[in-house]
Amino acid sequence: MEKRIITISREYGAGGLPVGRMIAEKLGIPFYDKKLVEHVAEESGFAPKFIEEHGEHSPSGSVFSYAFAPQGVPGVMNGLSTSDYLWNVQCNVILQLAEKGPCVIVGRNADYILKDRKDVLNVFLHADIPSRVARVLEANPDEKNPEGRIAARDKRRRLNYQHYTGRTWGMSQNYHICLDTTTLGYEQCAEIILNAVKNSK
């Protein structure tokens, strides 16, 4: 069946953003990452900064996180924890975006959220540590501990995925295509994905 929606899951620093952008540009379709965060924020009343930081993190259960919850909307969280409430909002936004038309969605467990649609191509990108360190330092030259940052971000994504999907993050069977961006390079990865979309028609 024709694949119209591409989800890109990725290790931190493995090039999910540049590869996702290349694909969206070549196909002329919307690209959702921070934009998606804004959609979620608008829908939920959560501050964008809070969602960006917690949207893929492990559920903390910390009472402090409630301090950032939507203000002045009595009963909006329906007794859910902040993480669970945010998960529900994210699911709704991603399902709506997919319904709207072809797009590329990076992160946010979109592969799982859209698992009942047949027109979705799920991709996972990974890379070796040296090239991820290089990419983190390129984006944040002042980062003192890029290896620590990578390990922490990956751990949060892994735990969040496992908690909300019951699946193992990065297990090949969850995706149609998994690629090592260090060995293949961003452009070849984008080309493989674009061809898969083209050939699905």
Added chain:
Amino acid sequence: MEKRIITISREYGAGGLPVGRMIAEKLGIPFYDKKLVEHVAEESGFAPKFIEEHGEHSPSGSVFSYAFAPQGVPGVMNGLSTSDYLWNVQCNVILQLAEKGPCVIVGRNADYILKDRKDVLNVFLHADIPSRVARVLEANPDEKNPEGRIAARDKRRRLNYQHYTGRTWGMSQNYHICLDTTTLGYEQCAEIILNAVKNSK
């Protein structure tokens, strides 16, 4: 670095053999699967049928398996279990084959055995159950329980891989390319792998 050796790990019935054969033919390089088994057999004195059945199976520890061990070669097993002895022989054969020149190797944990070489491209192929059932029935029309056969073979491969490599079978980070052959088709999978080899030059 140029990739000269392609290892293909695969779920049972996911098309590892046809995809591997296509690649080897296109590149004009040797294809090792049952042939590899024969090499191992010659080297070890094990009967080929025994190796074919046990070469990727979980270590059983059964004393009965010793009944199939090489005859008349005192001390050849050096006190190892049959499984461990077979693993050592397989490692040696695969290391030697890789040293000989470019080739395609299907199965036998070759990705792990060749992990110290930089000229190896590691691939994992998976597929959904209906297409694997169809493939099993195509090869064995009399098979009464294809789903059971698939589950049993995958379990053995998974346990064998975990035991001898300490890694998780099918985890995307162990391979450069993982592909869903149901969605992509054998030919497109072969093309992706061939392009990756070509672009590594």
